[in-house]
Amino acid sequence: xxxxQVVVNMYNLKRYLLLYxxxxxxxxxxxxxxxFHPFSKFPMYNQLPNWSYVFYYTDTKNNIxxxxxxxxxxxxxxxxxxxxxxxxxxxxxxxxxxxDELERIGKQMYVETTKQSNYLNKVKxxxxxxxxxxxxxxxxxxxxxxxxxKNNE
Amino acid sequence: MKKIMSEVWTNTYSxxxxxxxxxxxxYVWLLxxxxxxxxxxxxxxxxxxxxxxxxxxxxxxxxxxxxxxASLVFGMMYxxxxxxxxxxxxxxxxxxFAFSLEESNGILNRYSLLSFIFFAxxxxxQISYYYKNLDHTQLRFTFSIQAIAAGYILxxxxxxxxxxxxxxxxxxxxxxxxxxxxxxxxxxxxxxxTLELGEKYALFAQHNSIVIESLLxxxxxxxLFAWISIGNKKRALVYGILLMLMHTGIGILMDIxxxxxxxxxxxxxxxxxxxxxxAALRPLSKFFKRTHN
Numbered sequence: 227x228x229x230x231q232v233v234v235n236m237y238n239l240k241r242y243l244l245l246y247x248x249x250x251x252x253x254x255x256x257x258x259x260x261x262f263h264p265f266s267k268f269p270m271y272n273q274l275p276n277w278s279y280v281f282y283y284t285d286t287k288n289n290i291x292x293x294x295x296x297x298x299x300x301x302x303x304x305x306x307x308x309x310x311x312x313x314x315x316x317x318x319x320x321x322x323x324x325x326d327e328l329e330r331i332g333k334q335m336y337v338e339t340t341k342q343s344n345y346l347n348k349v350k351x352x353x354x355x356x357x358x359x360x361x362x363x364x365x366x367x368x369x370x371x372x373x374x375x376k377n378n379e
Numbered sequence: 380m381k382k383i384m385s386e387v388w389t390n391t392y393s394x395x396x397x398x399x400x401x402x403x404x405x406y407v408w409l410l411x412x413x414x415x416x417x418x419x420x421x422x423x424x425x426x427x428x429x430x431x432x433x434x435x436x437x438x439x440x441x442x443x444x445x446x447x448x449a450s451l452v453f454g455m456m457y458x459x460x461x462x463x464x465x466x467x468x469x470x471x472x473x474x475x476f477a478f479s480l481e482e483s484n485g486i487l488n489r490y491s492l493l494s495f496i497f498f499a500x501x502x503x504x505q506i507s508y509y510y511k512n513l514d515h516t517q518l519r520f521t522f523s524i525q526a527i528a529a530g531y532i533l534x535x536x537x538x539x540x541x542x543x544x545x546x547x548x549x550x551x552x553x554x555x556x557x558x559x560x561x562x563x564x565x566x567x568x569x570x571x572x573t574l575e576l577g578e579k580y581a582l583f584a585q586h587n588s589i590v591i592e593s594l595l596x597x598x599x600x601x602x603l604f605a606w607i608s609i610g611n612k613k614r615a616l617v618y619g620i621l622l623m624l625m626h627t628g629i630g631i632l633m634d635i636x637x638x639x640x641x642x643x644x645x646x647x648x649x650x651x652x653x654x655x656x657x658a659a660l661r662p663l664s665k666f667f668k669r670t671h672n
Binding site for chain 2: 244245246247248249250251252253256261262263264265266267268269270271272273274275276277278279280281282290292293294297298299300301302303304305306309310313338341342357359360361364366
């Protein structure tokens, strides 16, 4: 390879680095550092399993407490469940969690949600529920399960 | 229309386009960042930089208020194009701190791109500072688009590597995710209409598997081929519109907004504020000037 060829190759390398360098760097960062902000593998909905969960609080009369009232959102409550389960090394999904595991997660969820707002502490009996959706044949099956109960008397 | 196209459908980015993009991204970023720094105090589930003890130990109410102040100062410097190498890296650091703090409270809103584009812009200014023949007015846009494209490619790869083709063939189970997302909205605001809508869309997905499989295939192809948007302004504009259509579809069907991903993409690939400026705001301001004179 003569000197001119080397110069041309270096020029092309620089050109491609300017054109795709940031993309390659961010993709590599996603695989090396995984979910370490600002890196991520963006795994949103990368699986479509036969289950989904939502979580909600009810008051003494078993009425649903809107998350808005406790400075939270339905999605945030879901993320909180998964985050606590992961930090506690509890496997989750498809209703596989035991009653004991659910209670442990539920208790922590209550603690974290009451940090955002004192609303729940003023309710006499607060219940935290898990709603579990899954397909049974061609029908969507829905199961509600009480995972944590707190009496504030 | 011809006048609008002559300014939007070009090969290079103008300073007005950059200003419009900056105003838009700063509006999105400041609102989210300040809210996070106001709400959270402490990191009960350490994620990212909060797994480093030194970082976790400096987080408190006072630090957060100082960061809010710093966000406003650097936000203004960003808009006025002052000391951009310092400004973009400072915005990146504040962003990483704030969003890691939110993640460390168990909330995952996928704001990675919002942080990383400031780092990409820092690199654009830094590189053009050392290599004077490189034009920072183009690099700051193209580097941002590169970062955004990488986010979409990663998302597509994640689906392909984790689920393979079953991500498309398991379309029936998308109904469960649709119901979940609409339930999230219902549980947040207590509006039963969102629930009815969710059930309607879930039934549609369940009984129209060919339509859903086609949409899923189109979306994964769009994600995996996001590199097409790199290095050509016109391609980025067209690709940005296609991605926005995808996000609109996801928004309607699943009630998911993905603000941290869709907003930076729309701002840097399509730049809606610039289009509105050229098409409506500038003619309006000229009209008012003329009538006043």
